[in-house]
Amino acid sequence: MKTYHVTVFSKTGEKLLDDTFEANDDQQAKEIGEQILKEKNYWEETHRVVSPTGKLLLFHS
Numbered sequence: 528m529k530t531y532h533v534t535v536f537s538k539t540g541e542k543l544l545d546d547t548f549e550a551n552d553d554q555q556a557k558e559i560g561e562q563i564l565k566e567k568n569y570w571e572e573t574h575r576v577v578s579p580t581g582k583l584l585l586f587h588s
Contacts, residue, residue, distance in 0.1 A: 531556040531584070532577045535569040544569060557584045 528549040535544035544567065550556035560576035564585075576585035 529556070529579050531560065531579065533560050533563055533574065534577075535564070535567075535572050535574045537572065543572060544574075553578055553582065553584055560585050 528551060530547050531550055533544065533546050533548065534542065537543055546563070548556075548559055548563065550559050556576060556578065561570075564570045564574055570587075573588045574585065575583060575587075578584055
């Protein structure tokens with residue numbers, strides 16, 4: 528398992544969520560990241576999901 532990072536920012540730049548989660552690969556991490564964002568109602572906020580190597584998997588501004 529690899530550790531991925533999800534971050535959400537408000538329009539003013541305040542960090543709303545800064546969390547990590549584990550996934551087997553990048554595809555699974557995208558799915559888990561999307562699920563986390565939707566469950567916490569952050570899907571429409573500025574967000575990113577990043578792999579352990581720094582690869583940007585999801586981004587919305």
